[in-house]
Amino acid sequence: MDQLLYRIVTPSDNFATIVLFVLVFICCYAAFKQMRENDKRGTPREAEQSDKVQTWPYLVRIEFLGALAVMAILTVWSVLLDAPLEEPANPSVTPNPSKAPWYFLGLQEMLVYFDAWIAGVVLPTLIVIGLVIIPYIDFNPKGNGYYTFKERKFAITVFCFGFLILWILLIVLGTFFRGPGWHFFWPWQEWDPHKIVAMASWNWPEVFGVPTRTIDGTIHPLGFLIGMVTVLGYYGIGVLYYFRKKNAEWMKKLGVVNYGIVAFLMLTMIALPIKMFLRIVLNVHYVWVTPWFSV
Amino acid sequence: MLGNLMEKFRKSDVYKSIFRHDYKDTQRNRALQILDNVWLHLHPVRLPRHGVNLRYTWGMGGITFFLFIVLTITGVILMFYYRPAGEYAYDDMKYLMNDVPFGPLMRNMHRWAAHGMVITVMLHMFRVFLTGSYKPPRQFNWVIGVVLLLLTFLLSFTGYLLPWDQLALWAVTVGTNMAAATPLLGHEGPFSEMLGVRMDNDVRFLLLGGTQVGPAALIRFYVLHCIFLPIVIAIFMAVHFWRVRKDGGISGPNQ
Numbered sequence: 001m002d003q004l005l006y007r008i009v010t011p012s013d014n015f016a017t018i019v020l021f022v023l024v025f026i027c028c029y030a031a032f033k034q035m036r037e038n039d040k041r042g043t044p045r046e047a048e049q050s051d052k053v054q055t056w057p058y059l060v061r062i063e064f065l066g067a068l069a070v071m072a073i074l075t076v077w078s079v080l081l082d083a084p085l086e087e088p089a090n091p092s093v094t095p096n097p098s099k100a101p102w103y104f105l106g107l108q109e110m111l112v113y114f115d116a117w118i119a120g121v122v123l124p125t126l127i128v129i130g131l132v133i134i135p136y137i138d139f140n141p142k143g144n145g146y147y148t149f150k151e152r153k154f155a156i157t158v159f160c161f162g163f164l165i166l167w168i169l170l171i172v173l174g175t176f177f178r179g180p181g182w183h184f185f186w187p188w189q190e191w192d193p194h195k196i197v198a199m200a201s202w203n204w205p206e207v208f209g210v211p212t213r214t215i216d217g218t219i220h221p222l223g224f225l226i227g228m229v230t231v232l233g234y235y236g237i238g239v240l241y242y243f244r245k246k247n248a249e250w251m252k253k254l255g256v257v258n259y260g261i262v263a264f265l266m267l268t269m270i271a272l273p274i275k276m277f278l279r280i281v282l283n284v285h286y287v288w289v290t291p292w293f294s295v
Numbered sequence: 296m297l298g299n300l301m302e303k304f305r306k307s308d309v310y311k312s313i314f315r316h317d318y319k320d321t322q323r324n325r326a327l328q329i330l331d332n333v334w335l336h337l338h339p340v341r342l343p344r345h346g347v348n349l350r351y352t353w354g355m356g357g358i359t360f361f362l363f364i365v366l367t368i369t370g371v372i373l374m375f376y377y378r379p380a381g382e383y384a385y386d387d388m389k390y391l392m393n394d395v396p397f398g399p400l401m402r403n404m405h406r407w408a409a410h411g412m413v414i415t416v417m418l419h420m421f422r423v424f425l426t427g428s429y430k431p432p433r434q435f436n437w438v439i440g441v442v443l444l445l446l447t448f449l450l451s452f453t454g455y456l457l458p459w460d461q462l463a464l465w466a467v468t469v470g471t472n473m474a475a476a477t478p479l480l481g482h483e484g485p486f487s488e489m490l491g492v493r494m495d496n497d498v499r500f501l502l503l504g505g506t507q508v509g510p511a512a513l514i515r516f517y518v519l520h521c522i523f524l525p526i527v528i529a530i531f532m533a534v535h536f537w538r539v540r541k542d543g544g545i546s547g548p549n550q
């Protein structure tokens with residue numbers, strides 16, 4: 001119990017992750033309830049509330065009350081919990097674990113599964129690109145300005161998967177379940193700095209009995225081939241799917257270029273949980289090792 | 296007696312020069328209340344009823360903006376006590392936390408409001424997605440929103456270094472080490488030797504003003520945090536709010 005309390009408020013920034021988690025939960029509950037209600041009744045409730053009201057007083061008063069509530073919560077939070085202030089900065093003492101600020105812990109978690117240039121640079125860039133292009137690739141005119149699931153199943157499922165699982169849940173994991181050496185610990189479990197965990201011991205080709213490298217250290221051609229076929233084949237799924245759905249109504253509307261972008265981003269997003277599975281369950285380090293980079 | 300005085304005051308030129316209309320509860324006055332006020336005129340005079348329903352917007356955009364204001368005020372107060380130099384920064388924080396009246400309250404409020412802003416901006420984005428409010432004609436305001444999201448992260452991240460304690464130093468070290476892994480431009484990234492990129496000339500060096508997080512990085516982050524990023528985010532917020540109005544106000548089913 002003490003252990004748990006200590007973990008929650010050390011550093012006290014961790015508390016923000018709890019607030020985040022609770023608020024996400026409440027918001028999801030409210031949103032999905034509203035979606036169900038709207039989908040069931042046909043006309044969304046928002047449509048019945050689209051008569052106009054005066055901003056003064058109806059909007060201004062709720063803004064005022066909202067500001068008061070936020071100030072009250074903030075004041076209580078600030079009186080009860082101090083911002084962290086640890087030992088003075090010392091470049092020669094590296095704390096273990098060294099964690100990024102909580103909102104980047106999802107990205108830090110990705111470092112376990114991919115090399116830094118992918119996890120720290122390429123994937124964040126793709127996240128931003130993905131967010132920016134959402135309005136330009138989602139051509140479904142329905143569900144604009146009201147809660148609905150039925151009318152935009154695909155869009156909502158993909159976004160919720162990315163946001164709730166790959167962003168929020170990984171932040172919670174990084175905050176409360178990662179300890180020294182970035183090993184997994186339960187929040188109520190003592191951090192053992194000497195915890196031994198089996199290292200990712202082999203690469204994907206070795207699962208099939210093919211070495212990644214030859215004895216003199218160069219890349220083994222067959223291993224290279226297996227890795228390449230796996231990675232390219234994975235993205236090939238997107239190409240195959242295109243030829244199966246070429247004549248579908250939505251595919252024509254989307255166009256081949258937009259489809260390519262969406263398929264690439266989606267497959268890359270799903271590659272993260274796949275790589276997590278390969279690493280955690282099969283202990284696979286790299287799928288494809290090349291002389292220049294490894295994935 | 297007091298009522299009489301008030302009445303006189305209301306009729307005076309002074310009063311009329313400040314308030315352009317009286318307060319009687321009429322449709323016209325309610326409209327003027329919004330239009331004649333520099334702060335409130337960002338709003339439309341009237342809006343659809345679902346727009347004031349918390350179940351629709353969750354109020355998250357507004358709360359994000361409000362937290363930004365709180366951060367500006369508490370931040371200015373903190374600046375009175377803080378010097379962004381390696382030999383002073385940490386001691387100034389200690390002084391603030393132990394000896395300045397209301398120092399801890401100001402610092403805590405700044406810290407928690409900053410975390411709160413990161414939380415609410417993410418939830419605001421989530422809400423905008425779930426109500427499909429990025430769809431035409433609001434596509435571009437979503438893009439501006441993504442820029443605001445990144446700026447919020449950057450503001451929080453640059454501020455994280457300023458206490459100059461172990462937590463700050465190493466969190467920022469972990470974060471900025473990512474820059475070293477940038478393909479081509481970071482000294483640990485793939486293909487960077489081809490460009491002659493080294494530890495002392497890559498993007499991380501540019502960001503930190505050195506090969507590790509030191510006093511040079513502190514002053515860089517301080518200037519970004521207190522001057523550059525707040526100005527930029529304020530400009531983008533202005534555009535964001537303007538676009539909310541120009542795109543037809545709050546989204547709704549009857550476009």
Ligand code: HEM
Nearest residue numbers: 352356357359360420428436437440441443444544545546
């Ligand atoms: C500093 C950050 C931000 C502030 C202060 C802010 C503020 C606001 C406010 C006050 C509104 C009015 C409606 C509401 O409160 O929900 C709004 C609407 C909107 N925001 Fe933001 N926002 C921010 C970031 C974002 C982000 C990250 C996105 C998306 C990526 C975004 C996209 C939009 C869109 C599309 C609208 C129009 C929504 C509608 O009409 O229903 N904003 N914003």
